[in-house]
Amino acid sequence: MTFRSLLLLSAVGVVAACSSSPPPEAEIKPQVLAEPPGSMPVATGNCAEALRRAAEKPDLVVDQLPVLVTAKPKPLQNPPRSALRNDGSAEVKIDILIDTLGRADLKTFKVVAASSPWLATNVKSVIGKWTFAPAQLAGCKVPRIYHFYASAPPRTKSGD
Numbered sequence: 001m002t003f004r005s006l007l008l009l010s011a012v013g014v015v016a017a018c019s020s021s022p023p024p025e026a027e028i029k030p031q032v033l034a035e036p037p038g039s040m041p042v043a044t045g046n047c048a049e050a051l052r053r054a055a056e057k058p059d060l061v062v063d064q065l066p067v068l069v070t071a072k073p074k075p076l077q078n079p080p081r082s083a084l085r086n087d088g089s090a091e092v093k094i095d096i097l098i099d100t101l102g103r104a105d106l107k108t109f110k111v112v113a114a115s116s117p118w119l120a121t122n123v124k125s126v127i128g129k130w131t132f133a134p135a136q137l138a139g140c141k142v143p144r145i146y147h148f149y150a151s152a153p154p155r156t157k158s159g160d
Contacts, residue, residue: 041138042137042138043138044138044139045138045139045140046138046140047138047139047140049138050137050138050140050142051100051140051142051143053137053142054135054137054142054143054144055143058097058108058143058144058145059144059145060137060144062135062136062137062142062144063136063137063138063139064133064135064136065135065144065146066098066102066132066133066134066135066144066146067132067133068130068132068146069102069130069131069132069133070130070131071126071130072129072130073126073129074126075122075123075126075127075150076090076092076119076122076123076150076152077122079116079118079119079122080118082116082118083115083116083118083119084115084116084152085115085154087154087155088152088153088154088155089115089151089152089153089154089155090115090116090119090151090152091113091114091115091119091149091150091151091152092111092113092114092115092116092119092120092123092148092149092150092151093111093112093113093114093147093148093149094109094110094111094112094120094123094124094127094147094148094149095108095110095112095145095146095147095148096108096109096110096127096145096146096148097143097144097145097146098132098134098135098143098144098145098146099134099143100134100141100142100143101134101141102131102132102133102134103128103131103132104127104128104130104132104146105143106124106127106128108145109124109127112147119150123148123150127148132146
């Protein structure tokens with residue numbers, strides 16, 4: 001086969017490939033990706049939605065966390081020696097729901113960690129008497145988990 005024949009045959013192949021009708025186009029539908037309901041911001045003043053989300057997820061991200069206003073009586077006063085570790089240290093971590101009125105809901109009291117049961121019992125006995133500024137979402141007061149943590153460092157040895 002000559003060069004001219006090869007060139008002609010290639011040209012015919014290209015023309016044949018280009019002249020065939022394209023496949024029918026598939027119907028293209030734009031997809032709208034809807035965000036999950038809880039991920040969209042809550043409109044300011046939409047308290048019904050803010051409360052719904054708080055009920056669904058008590059540890060949700062809020063505009064303002066609950067804030068301790070008054071801690072009377074004080075927790076962990078005069079702990080027995082048995083409530084402390086050998087080195088004198090102690091710690092207690094508690095989760096509790098603070099309602100829209102700024103009160104601790106003792107039914108939700110949960111000990112996350114405690115170096116002694118006395119510490120958790122003591123905190124439970126006083127936290128219900130405390131006052132809080134409730135959490136806020138979209139300008140609305142919502143119930144929200146409050147994370148309480150207290151610790152005492154180890155005693156230092158004299159002469160250190």
